[in-house]
Every structure is written in structure tokens, then in C-alpha cells.
Amino acid sequence: MALKGNLRDFSTTQLLNLINLARKTGTLTIDAKRERSRLCFKEGRLIYATSDDDGGHLAMMLQRSGKLTEEQARAIQSRTDIKSDKELGLLLMNAGYVSQDDIVRSVQSYILNSVYPLFTWVDGKFRFEASVLPFEDRITIPINLENVIMEGSRRMQEWEHLLDYLPDLDIALRFVERPSVRMRDINMSVEEWRVVSFINPRNTVRQIAQYNNMSEFQIRKIVYALLQAGLVELTRPAGVKPAPGAPGKAPVTMRPPAVKRGVVERLISFFQQRS
Amino acid sequence: MQTVKIVVTGPFSAGKTQFIQSISEIDVVATERKISRAEERVKDQTTVAMDFGRISVADDLVLYLFGTPGQRRFDFMWEILAEGMLGFVVLLDSVKPETFREARSILDTFRAYAPVPYVVAANKQDLEDAWAPEDLRIALRIPSEIKVLPCVATDRENVQQVLLELLFSVLEIMDAEG
Numbered sequence: 298m299a300l301k302g303n304l305r306d307f308s309t310t311q312l313l314n315l316i317n318l319a320r321k322t323g324t325l326t327i328d329a330k331r332e333r334s335r336l337c338f339k340e341g342r343l344i345y346a347t348s349d350d351d352g353g354h355l356a357m358m359l360q361r362s363g364k365l366t367e368e369q370a371r372a373i374q375s376r377t378d379i380k381s382d383k384e385l386g387l388l389l390m391n392a393g394y395v396s397q398d399d400i401v402r403s404v405q406s407y408i409l410n411s412v413y414p415l416f417t418w419v420d421g422k423f424r425f426e427a428s429v430l431p432f433e434d435r436i437t438i439p440i441n442l443e444n445v446i447m448e449g450s451r452r453m454q455e456w457e458h459l460l461d462y463l464p465d466l467d468i469a470l471r472f473v474e475r476p477s478v479r480m481r482d483i484n485m486s487v488e489e490w491r492v493v494s495f496i497n498p499r500n501t502v503r504q505i506a507q508y509n510n511m512s513e514f515q516i517r518k519i520v521y522a523l524l525q526a527g528l529v530e531l532t533r534p535a536g537v538k539p540a541p542g543a544p545g546k547a548p549v550t551m552r553p554p555a556v557k558r559g560v561v562e563r564l565i566s567f568f569q570q571r572s
Numbered sequence: 573m574q575t576v577k578i579v580v581t582g583p584f585s586a587g588k589t590q591f592i593q594s595i596s597e598i599d600v601v602a603t604e605r606k607i608s609r610a611e612e613r614v615k616d617q618t619t620v621a622m623d624f625g626r627i628s629v630a631d632d633l634v635l636y637l638f639g640t641p642g643q644r645r646f647d648f649m650w651e652i653l654a655e656g657m658l659g660f661v662v663l664l665d666s667v668k669p670e671t672f673r674e675a676r677s678i679l680d681t682f683r684a685y686a687p688v689p690y691v692v693a694a695n696k697q698d699l700e701d702a703w704a705p706e707d708l709r710i711a712l713r714i715p716s717e718i719k720v721l722p723c724v725a726t727d728r729e730n731v732q733q734v735l736l737e738l739l740f741s742v743l744e745i746m747d748a749e750g
Contacts, residue, residue: 299700299701299702299703300703300704300707301669301672303669303700304672305670306669306670306672306673307669307672307711308669311711314710314711315707315711318710319707319710320705352620358615527705556576556658556742557615558743558746560576560633561658561739561742561743561746562743563629563630564576564629564633564635564739565736565739565740567627567629567630568732568735568736568739569736570731571732572729572733572736
């Protein structure tokens with residue numbers, strides 16, 4: 298049986314919940330506007346995840362977790378004699394570059410970081426293919442979906458909060474003339490500095506995100522922090538759209554009909570005879 | 573003359589009219605109109621008031637099937653149709669996940685109208701992209717004690733089986749209540 302649809306109608310949380318409860322084995326592919334993610338499951342547990350952007354190779358995972366440098370990762374990926382991630386893992390362990398624990402943690406972290414952003418996706422076609430599993434050369438780590446769903450839902454709430462706070466990305470930022478905090482007490486991350494460098498009434502928040510190759514979640518989080526710190530302000534008020542359609546009238550509770558058991562039995566007997 | 577009423581409800585284009593047509597002994601009194609909204613033009617006509625089918629069980633017993641209009645703007649009819657029903661069938665379009673949320677909402681509304689037994693029929697199971705009934709149960713958060721039945725509304729036997737399962741559920745509840 299196919300499991301196809303769109304995240305507009307069936308969210309990532311609902312999908313993962315379904316896969317968990319039905320203990321499904323297979324691969325879930327989600328296609329959004331510019332991204333494609335693949336999640337693999339075995340008996341309801343997440344075992345692998347990747348997106349088309351990065352290919353999901355072990356060298357890249359170890360680089361992201363700081364176990365390999367960019368040069369080392371690039372050198373490894375350019376080697377053609379290493380056939381699989383499993384082979385590469387053994388090679389690196391034998392050479393003393395990483396431990397088994399480093400590999401497990403890096404792969405797990407990569408999988409989770411590939412999955413969590415999906416909770417904020419509100420549009421994208423999905424398809425679950427039963428019994429299709431990742432290539433054998435990939436390292437898989439079984440992860441309980443309950444915890445993933447809980448953390449994903451928490452991030453979703455955070456996302457919704459950010460969305461409420463900053464519903465429109467097509468607005469600009471400007472520095473406040475008299476900040477209420479002392480500038481020297483503020484510590485900003487590299488990402489925040491990158492955003493700050495683009496703050497100008499001519500640049501919309503969306504454009505700043507594009508210049509810095511940031512997701513909507515990332516830019517909203519940073520702008521939220523800057524607004525909260527009182528460093529910047531929106532150049533025009535964010536218009537929040539009213540909630541769609543007022544709910545209909547409340548349903549009325551009625552009494553069930555007074556039908557005798559004998560009537561129901563006659564109906565059953567009638568249909569059974571016709572079958 | 574004893575009359576018994578069963579309501580067939582579900583989202584737009586779930587197959588309610590077809591469901592009743594497959595089993596009714598009379599031509600279904602369908603109150604259909606041409607679709608006017610572009611987004612709903614997946615079929616030529618839709619039910620705007622109700623569908624009405626009849627099954628004569630005996631000289632003194634008749635079963636009426638009422639199909640609700642699927643479009644939300646006709647939901648004022650639901651309450652009228654729900655009055656006095658023995659139970660209801662929630663028909664799902666198993667190949668249209670975009671209608672599942674609406675189906676859940678309709679189910680909740682009818683549950684609030686009358687605490688009568690109901691079954692969920694997963695229609696269009698003959699199509700390749702149909703979601704399996706057990707997946708639909710999870711997707712729509714249908715409790716384990718409620719039956720989620722595979723269904724092909726064009727198949728009379730199949731429709732009959734859905735109605736039978738609903739009647740069994742009615743009996744079970746009667747037994748439970750003593």
C-alpha cells in the first residue's frame with residue numbers, strides 16, 4: 298500500500314508517529330521546493346537520514362562534528378579506493394583518527410540534524426516506500442522515534458512562536474537610535490554578526506537570509522534575538538493576518554434513537570441473507 | 573411501519589452518493605448540482621442537500637440511507653440529517669490525504685451530534701495509491717474499538733459488508749449497555 302501525500306495535509310509529526318506506531322520498515326522521501334530528504338526506518342525506528350544537499354557521507358558527518366578538518370574530509374571523499382562508509386570508518390579507527398564512539402555520535406547527530414528541520418516544513422510531497430532501505434555501504438544507527446518526535450515537536454513550537462513574532466519576512470530592520478542595553482555587554486555569534494552586517498532598511502529579512510544562505514528558521518531565530526536584545530527594530534509594523542474563518546456554531550447533542558435490539562437483528566439477518 | 577436511518581458522511585468527493593447508489597433499491601434521490609468552485613472540480617456534480625436511498629427489509633421495516641453534502645458550506649444540513657440516526661458511516665477517500673483532516677473534523681462533529689455507533693469506511697481501496705485502513709486509523713486517530721473497514725463504494729457486496737459491520741457495532745453497544 299502506498300503512503301503518499303503532502304505535508305500540507307499530513308505533517309511530519311503525524312507521518313513519523315504513523316511510522317512509529319505501525320512499526321514500518323522502508324524509506325520516506327520528502328520533496329520540498331528546493332530540497333529532498335530521505336529518512337529510512339526499520340521496524341518503526343529511524344536508522345538513517347540524508348538530504349540531497351550533502352550526500353550523507355561519513356567524512357562529511359565527521360567533519361561537521363569536528364572530528365575531521367575540512368581538508369581531511371575533502372581528501373577522503375576524493376579517494377576512489379574507499380568503497381563504503383563502513384570501510385572508511387574502519388580505516389579511520391585503525392589509523393587512530395577517530396573512535397567507534399566518535400563515529401556513532403557523528404552519524405546519530407547527522408541523522409537527527411537532518412530530521413529536525415523537517416518538522417518545520419509545511420509543504421512538500423512525501424512518499425513512503427515499504428521495505429526500501431539505505432544503501433548497504435552506509436552506517437545506520439537505530440534511533441527511537443518517540444524522542445525524535447518529542448524534540449521535533451518542541452522545535453515546532455519554537456518555530457510557531459517565532460512565526461507569530463515575525464510573521465512577515467518581507468520587512469526590513471534598522472538599528473535603534475538609542476539601544477537600551479550597553480553594547481559592550483552583548484556577545485554575538487558568527488551567524489548573528491553575519492546578519493548584522495546586512496542590516497539596512499533597504500534589505501528585507503528574507504534577502505538577508507538569502508545572502509547568508511540561512512533557512513527561515515535560522516533567520517527568524519537570529520532576528521528574534523536581536524529584537525529581544527533591543528538592538529534593532531522593524532522598519533514597519535508586522536501585520537498579522539486574522540485567523541481564517543470563525544468556527545461554526547457549536548454542535549448540538551441529541552439523543553440516540555430508540556431502536557429495539559430485535560430491529561437491529563432483523564437488519565443484520567436481512568443483509569446476511571443477501572450476501 | 574418501522575423505519576431506521578443510517579447516515580453516510582465524509583468529505584467532498586469521498587464517494588458517498590456512489591455508496592448509497594450501490595445498495596439502494598430505488599434510484600437514489602440525489603440533489604446534485606454542477607460544481608461551481610474551480611478547486612472542487614474533481615467531479616462534475618456534487619451533493620448540495622442530501623442523498624436519499626431506501627432498502628425494504630420487510631413489509632414493516634425499512635432502512636433509509638442519508639448521504640450528507642460533502643462541502644462545508646452545506647453543513648447546516650448535517651444536524652438535520654443526524655437527527656434520529658441509528659448510526660453513521662464516515663467514508664474516506666483513501667487516495668486523498670488532503671481530505672483526512674476534514675474527515676476527522678466531520679467525524680468529531682457527528683459524534684457531538686449524537687453518541688451513536690459508527691464505522692469508518694476507507695473507500696477507493698481498489699486504487700493503487702490508496703492508504704491502507706490500518707494507516708488511516710493512525711492518521712485519523714481512530715480509537716481501536718472503532719472499525720476501519722476497507723471499501724470500494726462501487727461494489728454492492730462491499731457496501732453491504734460495511735453496513736453489516738455498523739449493525740454489529742450497534743448490537744455490541746446494546747449488549748454492553750445491557
